[in-house]
Amino acid sequence: MALGVALLLWQRPWQGSSDPVVQIPADASAALAEQFRRLSDADTEASFVAAAGAQDAAKEFAQRAWRARAALGASDVSLRYVTGGDITDRSDGSTVADVEVTWSAGSEAGFDESTTRTSSVAFRVAPQPDGRFSIVSAAPRTGALPLWLAGAVAVERSSGAVVIRVDGGDPDLPVESMAAVARAAVLDQVPGTAGEVTFVSPRTQDQTAQIVGQPVDKITQIAAVTTRLDGREGSSEDTVIVLNPTVFSTMDRRAAQVVVSHEATHLLTDAVGTRAESWVVEGFADFVALHDDTAPLSVSAGQVLAQVKADGPPERLPSAADFDAGKHGLGAVYESAWLVFRLLAERFDDAAVVAFYREVLSGAPLGSALDRSFGISVDQLTSQWRTYLKKSASIVS
CATH class of the missing domain: 3.30.2010.30 (Zincin-like)
Incomplete structure (x- = not known):
């Protein structure tokens, strides 16, 4: 039995590989800082791949990232090691190093070449027998992942x-x-x-x-x-x-x-x-998207009208918090914002609706923009919208 257990431990079947686990070197921070400097300095695909490490996964990752950089016209790429990489967190011996990544995109992808972008990225790194690491994947530490590291x-x-x-x-x-x-x-x-x-x-x-x-x-x-x-x-x-x-x-x-x-x-x-009212931004976007749509209200606003039938109309116009992407019933909130603009478009021409949107987007207070564009107050709009919701719900089967 003891021999069987010893054999199982030596083989480490849970690793999915016969390669032995390599210990993280004592100078991991210095080794990683140097390795990411080499990645930053690489000016060819071959040198970038070589700097990423010896494992096949590292070579594949680096090749993919280099080619993605080229497709986006990325330039001035810098990878600055910040911390981590000194304590393993997986049974395969790998760990995570936090790196500050800066880069500029090129006009090939239609981006502003003058803007330098900075992201905090967590790179999965695996120690190698020669004291270096294989850099095998990347994930956002905080914020967004640079597009050229996504695939x-x-x-x-x-x-x-x-x-x-x-x-x-x-x-x-x-x-x-x-x-x-x-x-x-x-x-x-x-x-x-x-x-x-x-x-x-x-x-x-x-x-x-x-x-x-x-x-x-x-x-x-x-x-x-x-x-x-x-x-x-x-x-x-x-x-x-x-x-x-x-x-x-x-x-x-x-x-x-x-x-x-x-x-x-x-x-x-x-x-x-923009800091404009969320219902204005989202409702106007649907006003444009649905302007020539021929689908019935049961399709384009079915969720909110079902709620109105069951519980009556909302007491107020949608707030920014109502548009929280994690909330249940988000579709109904968007539909309710669109119906504000559908109401306005039925009573005023499109030019007035667009002028109102542009004014709010430019920073004008909502009440002032409503008064100048339509001659109504926020309270009047809310009342008219609630009536409009009830009427619309009553004719939708």
């Missing part, structure tokens, strides 16, 4: 749109054609908007969460997120629409197009980072 990247450009696929993206989603429809819808409803629409199409929901810098459970209800690249402040050129393939896979083509057009409205009207 294999391919950049596709068409008129007015850029599509960045990560590990092939969602192969069943015709992002390019949907982007063209979305851009046309925004330009039609909001004259004077310009620029490209950039979509990031990841292969998995986990990749989406890492790219936008959110826990997975915060995006499970979200089909797409419009955000700054790496979650940083920057110019509108750095704004991207990141798709969530898990949610998109459950949507029909119409619903998916509505989402894409909604997010394109955020991007092309520079709504990312």
